[in-house]
Amino acid sequence: MRHPAPRLALSAAALVFACAATAAEDYVLTIKDHQFTPAELEVPAGQKFKLTVKNEDASPEEFESKTLKKEKIVPAKKQIVMPMGPLEPGSYDFVGEFHEATAKGRLIAK
Amino acid sequence: MLATAIIVFREVIEAALVISIVMAASRGVARRGLWVWGGVGLGLVGSCVVAAFADRLAEAAAGVGQELFNAAILFTAVGMLGWHNVWMRRHGRELAMEMKQVGQAVLSGTRPLYALGLVVGLAVLREGSEVVLFLYGIATGGEGGTGAMLLGGAVGLGLGAAVGLAMYFGLLRVPTRHLFAVTSGLILFLAAGLASQGAACLVDADWLPPLGRAVWNTSDLLSEDSLAGQVLHTLVGYVSRPDGVQIVFYLATLVIIASLMRRFGDKPGRSASS
Numbered sequence: 001m002r003h004p005a006p007r008l009a010l011s012a013a014a015l016v017f018a019c020a021a022t023a024a025e026d027y028v029l030t031i032k033d034h035q036f037t038p039a040e041l042e043v044p045a046g047q048k049f050k051l052t053v054k055n056e057d058a059s060p061e062e063f064e065s066k067t068l069k070k071e072k073i074v075p076a077k078k079q080i081v082m083p084m085g086p087l088e089p090g091s092y093d094f095v096g097e098f099h100e101a102t103a104k105g106r107l108i109a110k
Numbered sequence: 111m112l113a114t115a116i117i118v119f120r121e122v123i124e125a126a127l128v129i130s131i132v133m134a135a136s137r138g139v140a141r142r143g144l145w146v147w148g149g150v151g152l153g154l155v156g157s158c159v160v161a162a163f164a165d166r167l168a169e170a171a172a173g174v175g176q177e178l179f180n181a182a183i184l185f186t187a188v189g190m191l192g193w194h195n196v197w198m199r200r201h202g203r204e205l206a207m208e209m210k211q212v213g214q215a216v217l218s219g220t221r222p223l224y225a226l227g228l229v230v231g232l233a234v235l236r237e238g239s240e241v242v243l244f245l246y247g248i249a250t251g252g253e254g255g256t257g258a259m260l261l262g263g264a265v266g267l268g269l270g271a272a273v274g275l276a277m278y279f280g281l282l283r284v285p286t287r288h289l290f291a292v293t294s295g296l297i298l299f300l301a302a303g304l305a306s307q308g309a310a311c312l313v314d315a316d317w318l319p320p321l322g323r324a325v326w327n328t329s330d331l332l333s334e335d336s337l338a339g340q341v342l343h344t345l346v347g348y349v350s351r352p353d354g355v356q357i358v359f360y361l362a363t364l365v366i367i368a369s370l371m372r373r374f375g376d377k378p379g380r381s382a383s384s
């Protein structure tokens with residue numbers, strides 16, 4: 001479901017709501033059945049952006065990444081937004097700490 | 111079960127180290143147990159409350175409520191630790207004398223024990239709310255079974271407490287006349303480390319500029335995931351990839367508390383006569 005098209009739609013929406021001072025683009029991760037979708041997400045290097053994590057499971061999760069230095073609870077059936085970056089080019093692993101065995105993913109900054 | 115034990119251990123160890131230092135720092139003070147364990151109890155109750163309201167907290171302050179809440183906890187603890195240190199510097203000498211002369215029963219009331227109790231409570235609150243959420247998440251997720259989860263949680267708690275106890279009994283081997291100096295030093299670094307963590311929370315909330323990401327990177331050498339890294343992280347605020355602003359907060363806290371201790375700590379008139 002989450003492919004470049006909705007991201008384009010999001011940027012369009014961001015243009016419409018241009019009054020919002022931030023020009024940061026939004027990137028979305030979804031947690032379902034203790035797994036992240038997409039498992040690999042490409043994000044821009046060298047600029048700020050916002051990462052939204054949606055939790056569609058019935059239990060809370062903790063988005064955790066040592067390399068990104070983030071540790072944030074995502075309550076059940078809720079979403080959180082994290083200001084991120086600017087990141088150096090490279091890949092950044094993250095896990096859902098409460099279900100580390102299945103909830104794994106990585107951001108790829110290009 | 112193993113995963114549960116490891117995660118609970120990771121959270122408990124931070125609080126356990128703080129409690130052990132506080133217990134050592136307040137050695138010989140009457141009724142410290144009441145304050146310290148009262149702080150632990152309130153911290154546990156608070157953890158459950160925070161976990162129950164995690165949704166609201168996550169949504170508060172335009173989505174950065176969690177970060178601001180953590181920063182507030184951390185900086186409050188820094189303030190309390192600093193206050194304790196200045197106070198101890200001022201009264202430590204008398205305290206050491208009183209301990210011999212007057213006995214311990216009189217030593218209560220004015221001692222900044224509430225500050226230490228609060229520090230303990232905040233440490234438990236911060237780590238405890240994660241544990242509560244985690245255990246709740248596993249319980250509702252239904253994987254592994256509740257029995258295994260409880261066992262894992264108990265093992266993690268036990269191991270964390272063991273590290274705290276080892277630290278405490280290690281400190282007790284320090285002779286009494288040096289103990290205040292040693293615990294003051296530990297508390298100074300503890301406070302600086304908490305301030306640097308608080309700064310990181312404010313960076314996460316986009317309230318502070320990072321002033322340079324990962325000024326150095328020693329994660330290959332010593333990762334905060336390792337036991338040693340975690341212990342050093344708690345005790346002296348070790349960070350393998352610090353933001354510039356974390357270093358600024360760390361050094362500023364060291365300098366500010368140390369100079370407050372010098373400036374207000376010594377009472378020339380009294381100490382000369384005693």
Ligand SMILES: [Cu+2]
Pocket residue numbers: 121236237240
């Ligand atoms: Cu923690």
